[in-house]
Amino acid sequence: MSLLDRHRAVMPGWMPVYYGDDALEIVSGSGRRVTDAGGRTYLDFFGGVLTTMIGYDVAEISDAVRAQIGTGVAHTSTLYLIRQQVELAEKIARLSGIPDARVFFTNSGTEANESALLMATNVRRSNQILAIKNSYHGRTFATMAVTGHRSWSSSSLSPLSVNWLASADRLRGRMAGLNDADLLDAAVDDLREVLATVTAGDVAALIAEPVQGVGGFVHGPDGLLGAYRKVLAEHGILLIADEVQTGWGRTGDHFWGYQAHGVTPDLITFAKGIGNGFALGGVVGRAEVMNAVPAVSFSTFGGNPVSAAAGNAVLDYVLDHDLQGNARRVGGILLGGLRALSYGILAEVRGRGLMIGLEFVRPGTTEPDPAVTLRVFDLCREGGLLVGKGGLYGNVLRIGPPLTLTEDEAREGLAILSGAIATADAESRIA
Numbered sequence: 001m002s003l004l005d006r007h008r009a010v011m012p013g014w015m016p017v018y019y020g021d022d023a024l025e026i027v028s029g030s031g032r033r034v035t036d037a038g039g040r041t042y043l044d045f046f047g048g049v050l051t052t053m054i055g056y057d058v059a060e061i062s063d064a065v066r067a068q069i070g071t072g073v074a075h076t077s078t079l080y081l082i083r084q085q086v087e088l089a090e091k092i093a094r095l096s097g098i099p100d101a102r103v104f105f106t107n108s109g110t111e112a113n114e115s116a117l118l119m120a121t122n123v124r125r126s127n128q129i130l131a132i133k134n135s136y137h138g139r140t141f142a143t144m145a146v147t148g149h150r151s152w153s154s155s156s157l158s159p160l161s162v163n164w165l166a167s168a169d170r171l172r173g174r175m176a177g178l179n180d181a182d183l184l185d186a187a188v189d190d191l192r193e194v195l196a197t198v199t200a201g202d203v204a205a206l207i208a209e210p211v212q213g214v215g216g217f218v219h220g221p222d223g224l225l226g227a228y229r230k231v232l233a234e235h236g237i238l239l240i241a242d243e244v245q246t247g248w249g250r251t252g253d254h255f256w257g258y259q260a261h262g263v264t265p266d267l268i269t270f271a272k273g274i275g276n277g278f279a280l281g282g283v284v285g286r287a288e289v290m291n292a293v294p295a296v297s298f299s300t301f302g303g304n305p306v307s308a309a310a311g312n313a314v315l316d317y318v319l320d321h322d323l324q325g326n327a328r329r330v331g332g333i334l335l336g337g338l339r340a341l342s343y344g345i346l347a348e349v350r351g352r353g354l355m356i357g358l359e360f361v362r363p364g365t366t367e368p369d370p371a372v373t374l375r376v377f378d379l380c381r382e383g384g385l386l387v388g389k390g391g392l393y394g395n396v397l398r399i400g401p402p403l404t405l406t407e408d409e410a411r412e413g414l415a416i417l418s419g420a421i422a423t424a425d426a427e428s429r430i431a
């Protein structure tokens with residue numbers, strides 16, 4: 001029995017696996033390349049889902065983790081002091097931009113957002129949350145409730161009362177075709193309208209991704225969160241920035257995605273890349289909000305010594321090698337190369353730094369084309385390049401390589417991607 005058959009026989013049917021009957025088993029990696037069980041090597045433009053932020057087989061990270069395991073104690077309990085954890089919290093608090101910040105570690109982005117929502121609803125004594133359509137925040141009841149993406153919302157039984165703001169989709173919906181200034185005005189009007197009509201006036205928080213990850217790297221203009229914040233402040237509503245995909249320099253111009261918006265959130269959630277493959281997430285935020293949990297809250301594994309050792313090594317690597325600068329430079333090359341392409345099926349190339357989305361449509365329309373998207377996705381793999389998929393309609397390819405991507409690798413991937421798009425475009429004209 002193949003591994004795929006065994007997977008299908010033992011896992012629930014709703015677990016997503018890329019490449020269907022041709023599912024990929026990655027058995028090793030080095031730099032920005034991974035090798036599958038059949039011995040084929042791929043250039044990785046997705047890093048899991050922006051998970052392997054530094055790349056594969058990085059000595060500094062492996063050594064830090066090995067050193068911790070070498071002590072004979074992988075972990076006991078967060079009831080004891082953990083030096084690695086305190087050091088990492090100090091670094092993150094300092095980098096957060098939040099004065100007198102506190103940090104709580106979790107094992108995932110979902111738990112980080114769940115914790116942030118718990119704190120915000122407690123401090124505000126309200127279960128009302130504002131979320132953005134096309135968002136993804138996790139797979140627990142509360143985080144699913146604020147996930148504005150039907151494919152990922154497997155329950156409508158919510159502990160929160162949620163109201164929705166429009167996402168900054170420039171192709172369709174109420175923001176279609178708007179320039180930046182008009183989009184900012186429309187977004188603020190939308191927020192005021194929601195507050196005036198459908199909430200009871202005591203909203204706890206707005207949760208927002210600075211760039212919508214699963215939603216296909218949709219992002220508003222600079223200043224959008226700041227514009228929201230002005231209105232939120234009139235009502236004492238908190239701002240939670242979900243930086244699970246956008247943190248640590250990913251967006252190039254900024255260390256955190258929120259910094260493009262002239263605003264400092266009350267709470268920031270993080271996960272994914274900070275562990276470079278090890279399970280690590282958390283919340284950093286204002287002490288007053290972080291302390292609002294009314295009873296003891298505890299995580300057995302959150303910020304355990306192995307994950308925290310990885311986190312410290314990752315963060316030091318990001319800062320020592322100016323990976324934010326690399327994301328800006330190499331991301332700029334990729335964005336420039338992709339924006340120069342002109343094909344009927346490619347409606348929009350968007351993104352920031354090394355977080356780039358390609359939106360595919362039926363030529364001459366804004367009608368999403370998930371089939372052509374899948375075709376490009378598969379052709380990329382055939383050509384030796386791994387990319388991601390996403391978007392509300394499954395019609396966006398997502399590029400989120402390790403932040404260590406070199407210029408040569410960017411050009412190599414660009415050539416494979418361009419070839420795949422050209423082929424799919426030609427096929428769509430014949431069909």
Ligand code: PMP
Pocket residue numbers: 049107108109110111113136137138139209213214242243244245271272281
């Ligand atoms: N927030 C965002 C923005 C995410 O992209 C994800 C994961 N795709 C999560 C939260 C949830 O993180 P996790 O899968 O680690 O629970």
